[in-house]
Amino acid sequence: MCGLCGIFGERTHWSTQGVSRGTSRRQRFFRLQAINRVLSLVHYSIRDFSGTDYVLCSPTGAQSMVREMGQMWQDLEKMRGRPLDPLDEATLQAMQGRNP
Template identity: 35%
Template structure:
């Protein structure tokens, strides 16, 4: 399946916090969901910058993970972020590494 077909058929991921019957979320309206998604992207980019990678939104349905040279992968959810980042960077890394956390700060 091509990346576009995979993205168009994606179900909501638990981290996207959409309003569902019986489930509380503070992100009930589209504007709040977009703002929360933007906050997650900014947080991820603080870590990804150490490997010269950037994450961006793609139509509110997927993410684009790009290298400094422009190589880009479409990922469906943030659950796919770290394995894809390792593949693009060509090396393993730990976003919770204490040295990295000290470098990027709170």
């Protein structure tokens, strides 16, 4: 558990073991920002739940509780019916449009 913010350890996903930018809560904030930048391409979003889980939300209001990023991509695929593909031309162009 993080002694500063009281968050129990997250389920280990390799992406949570990169670099430390302060407390677990602060780290999760940056992670959520990065995930939401990408999810917003398909009008989905994700938010923190109790500092240990995440809630993935569809544009129609469907929700799914996910524990880590690997599970999030799986649930997103189930909810959308197809994966979010970073090699897809339309996805690349949409992302590029946000980074002039």
